[in-house]
Amino acid sequence: MQPSQQPPGLPALRDIVLVGGGHTHVGVLKRFAMKPEPGVRLTLICRDTHTPYSGMLPGYIAGHYRYDDVHIDLRRLAEYAGARFYSDEAIGIDHDARTVLCRSRPPVSYDVMSINIGSTPRMELVGGAGDHAIPVKPIHRFNDRWQTLLHRIEEHPGQTRVAVVGGGAGGVELLLAMQFRLGKELAARGRDPAELSFALYTRGESILPTHNARVQAHFRDTLVRRNVAVRTGTDIVEVAAGRLKDADDHWHDADEIVWVTNAGGAAWLRDTRLALDDDGFIQVDDTLRSPSDPRIFAAGDIASQIHHPREKAGVFAVRQGRPLADNLRAAVTGRPLTPYHPQAKWLALISTGDRHAVASRGGLCLAGNWVWRWKDSIDRRFMSRFMPQLNDLPSMPEGPAKPLGANRVPLDEAENDQAISAAAMRCGGCGAKVGASVLSRAIANLAPVAREEVLIGLHAPDDAAVVRVPPGKAMVHTVDFFRAFIDDPYVFGKVAANHALGDIFAMGAEAQTATAIATVPQGLEAKVEETVRQMMTGAVEVLNEAGCALVGGHTGEGSELALGFAVNGLVDEDMTEVLRKGGMRPGEVLILTKPLGTGTLFAAHARLAARGRWIDAALKNMCQSNRQAAACLREHGASACTDLTGFGLLGHLVEMTMPSGVDAELDLAALPILDGAEETAAAGILSSLQPANLRLRRAIHDQADWVEHPRYPLLFDPQTAGGLLASVPANRATDCLEALRALGYDRAAVIGRLEERSRKPTDEPTSIRLTV
Template sequence: MHAPRLPLTRDLVLVGGGHTHALLLRMWGMQPLPGVRLTLINPGPTAPYSGMLPGFVAGHYNRDALDIDLVKLARFAGARLILGAAEEIDPEARRITVPGRPAISYDVASIDIGITSAMPELPGFADFAIPAKPLGEFSASWDAFRAGTEPARIACIGGGVAGVELILAMSHALRQKNRLAQATLIDSDTALSVLSSQSQSRLRKALDAQGVTVLEQAPIDRLSEGRIHLKDGRDISSDFIVGAAGARAYGWLATSGLALHDGALVVSERLQTSDPHVFATGDCAYMAHAPRPKAGVFAVRQAPVLFHNLKAMLAGGAFRSYQPQQDYLKLISMGGKSALADRNGRSFSGGLLWRWKDHIDRKFMGKFTSLPVMSPPALPRVHAKGMQEAFGSKPMCGGCGSKVGRTALRHGLSTYHGASRPDVTSLPGDDAAQLTVGGTMQVISTDHLRAFTEDPVAMTAITAQHALNDIWAMGARPQAATVTLILPRQTPELQERLLSEIMETAHQEMKAAGAAIVGGHTSLGEELTVGFTITGLCDARPITLAGACAGDHLILTKPLGSGTILAAEMTGQARGAWVAGALDLMCQSQRNAAKVLRPVARAMTDVTGFGLLGHLQGLCEASHLGAEITFDAIPLMEGARDLAEAGVRSTIFDDNAALLPGIGTAGTRALLVDPQTSGGLLACVAPEHAAQVFEQLKNYGYRAAKIGEMRGSDEGIVPR
């Protein structure tokens, strides 16, 4: 008997993708706790590793080497990843607020959001400087600045270890390009005071060798464009100002009601805050039982204790205590490929230490780049013939518009000849059926998607847009919608949380489209499935697949690539940024695109599971025409080209390609038949309207393109 999927009973929410949480996710993937729904909230799809930041700034590492890919990590851990910055936690209601989405409930939460180097009390800082933390914002700004060619003046506010590492790294990078004009390190007190005198001496020599001017006992009055104004009247010129002083906790923690120390969350030896259901770790936590300076080594060593204690809180069992070491080895980058080691008052420096530090950093990052690739489940030893072929060679990615293959559909529905009522028109291939109600023309369509992302809000928004596209493609305006849900087995409390997130999102999406939700149906199953049945009203005749004319321009309103990217995400081959970009595009409404195209489109459809060429083929057949398309003109999602060239294919790719045997789909051209979820509209527009249409689509923010033209009926589909 097939073993049922275990029900979910508890929500564990991780706020922030810091080093501790990254390690915890890796541990969780290897040893999950059954029954726990794990959620990670983070502003972006990656988290930069602080240990390699100076090396990146100096030019020793590229940008990708700096990032922990949280999308891959969340997939490995079985966690749902919510891309957004938390701005409030309510321990009494056990809810976390992320702007733009329903509140996220938890049974147990853990916070690992790091700190910020922003100095809001310093006049001009927000406008004319960049904080060193958060690292992502700083690294992007520095990457853009160092790409210039003019001589540059740089300055760092803060003479601690972080500030010295950064100014040395920035100076080295600019010197390598013969761009360094001036470098200044400014501290309101004494620089490097936390290190031994021997280490201070070595680093001061390194600063001098890099041409860095060190200003101590130099409090700052204000910043203006290109200038730092000291309180003693001196002005320092700088084209790039970074703040590495006064690192502090994020302000929203102060509204939590949890115990704080200088803005940081006070934690016990169990890493619990004043509320036992909320844990905290890393730089945003203050260890009241053993105060220590902020350092990544503590965050890393807290990970196994946090992993154990979260499980103890969720399942019962004894807790462990975290006792930090008294001192630790400090490895400090010195600009070039040289580093300084400081511990217990002793100091060493040189290239060998940099190579050691580089080895340690790469080994740490290797924990997140060598995650196992997901493989299909093994078949039973004895099984029916044909099971291996039915299973396929790859996991069902869900990024195929949840379509059954077109061959199976055509053969399976071959006996269906359309509607038999005079007031209902249902033609094969059209996006929605046409209903005549009195003197009103109404259209109706349904779409359902099995979850390919663990975030129910993103999944609901994508499904809503996917379903609405059928209405937009017919030139109709959405009217009413019903919701159909299959929920995974879980406790009533978790069902309530999930339904709340889904229905609030569904209401927002349908309201924005002009439709009202009028009912629906729920049932239980193995995995989350979201569906919508939608009606729409037509002011004029519906736009169908028929009606195109030879010479019409083919206009596509959204890039291709979602099927390939989602297939790659399932097997850990896609970068997190690519996946996040694809999800954003899938959430993009085609309402304004339909508004632009409705008055001028002669024929229109949306691009979904059969791929661009499959849907174009349907349009050509209905209009009795051929088409010529220009492949290089087709917009592609970021990462889609790289993945297609690497041979990544979605589940029903082969079936789509088989229906167009005369068209080559090797390499990047595989994207021509890549199944799409919530794809763009494909419209046939007369040449005289094309320029105005493009201008309007561009103004609405669409990455639209003319990808070809309709041709005579005997030409077929010809890609160029």
């Protein structure tokens, strides 16, 4: 059973928002997963779905680990913890409104917030560094650049000079890992590893300055033995293309420059009220709370404990997980906070790239291959607690739902009345509407696109909207409605609007107006308002982009979040531009504009069996409008078109071939498939709609021969906001695909062709032949 942060029937009373997916917040999520706080809802805002474990990153660079070995799947972990995962980046704080400002979504409300975003390279301190050097942080960008560098060196022979700026443990360890991996790759290709030369630059007089002399000596000897040029006492003050300049005006040649120094706090923190230290890190007291805003906590590298300054090291971030979780819980339940005192000495295990490592703690120095094995064991044990395999996440204790009185969140009189009302039996009929004041506040800042045909709409709300039909136009009507399948109301709003618009675009119509119908779970007025605001902001962004005016709607209470739209479109009265399902002709080819697999992927997501990046890619496709694709298909002579939704590819194809009187051949190998969909389908994780769609399998010629093919189940996979399926003249298909891909439909493909009908009588299903 999927864990749930809130027992059924208990509304969210307080919001804890976690900004950033660092090691400390990973620990917080795990602790709340194992012991939920009734009435408390967690939201994680993070740009990256997969966060690397810093202790294993050098091993990944060296080639000892795969990507998934060293990355924690935050979307999966958040789902396990019952937390909402918002894929975005914080760029500010509105302390008065208690909201986190985000780069590409509406502000997110919080009652208590924690920041764990790591440090940021201060490239602006050195001229040209931002343009010509590769910063090791943020790590996701470094990984992209590392993969590019790895490919370039592997594929293009010749002398390459690599410079690493930063002589701390991070810089030395990274350099040795890069050297080991690149040398190994060159040797595997029969090339001389001596093509590569490495140099380390540090302004200090010694490398690893925070470690003891024996550790420093060991790494100094290792660098010499590995022919690395070490430039101590060298302060780099300028970077240009292919070279670096030191403080003595000497230039040093380098083809690749990696930056592992001058880290500080993110620039946006300077515009908040938070107290920062000289490097821009958030100052916190012994409870990890900001002294300048008692609602905000910070941990990990971004935090600087006022009374216990420490080196930036992953060990502190990991160990802050428990005290931070406890203090966040205490902050929303009105209990005293507990101080956290970090240890004065800690064990550091530093690798040399070649499965050899050094243990450093105070005056201790132990080295050997056995130390690397020890480190590997510790790291793997840590990661096993958060790995993306379903069975690696321990089962959450199950039990009866706690009553409202079991929550420990202190409420004022108005909130208490709202909470009791939300948990009690609700009225039906019009009594189930969301309150007018809540709704008006939630939609106050929506700005639907203006259309001159809208005579009465949201700009002057009345009992109903009044819309004029332009002369010479006919109306196209459609409606779609479904419950939320993800925990992000903003993204859900975008997907729901795209899904509803799909029918309009598939018929070649112009979207004109839409009315919304939504159900929202009961709860405190502020929480309901926030949900409606997030969801309708996402929806209106999509509607506006399509030129479709939101003119009204209805919002009521329900057990689950759900959203739908009745959409009106316009076509020419003579119907010459209308694309219908029944216009297919033999000899034409079938084009699909988006990949398949949303049904199985989100079924797997609900069971914690889908990787976060698979869900990211699926949502990106679902948020892509079909408007431009529809216009492109018409321009290239499409004779029939439909959008793929709940009936799946085969169901919609039969809907087209039957009235067209044609048969079809589908090439399973040509089907565009979302990443992960084949894996989840092969595991038997399928949508609840799949059995109903399977009834059409009799349309498949020799279907018994294909049931074991890995892509066979995906023929019946129900799609949400799926792509367009169209028939196009064969001689125009290549140009059509090129145009679609230029518009951003990167996975558009020819998936089959149409043939003369073979089956008689006409009431029998048309024949769908499969091939590879």
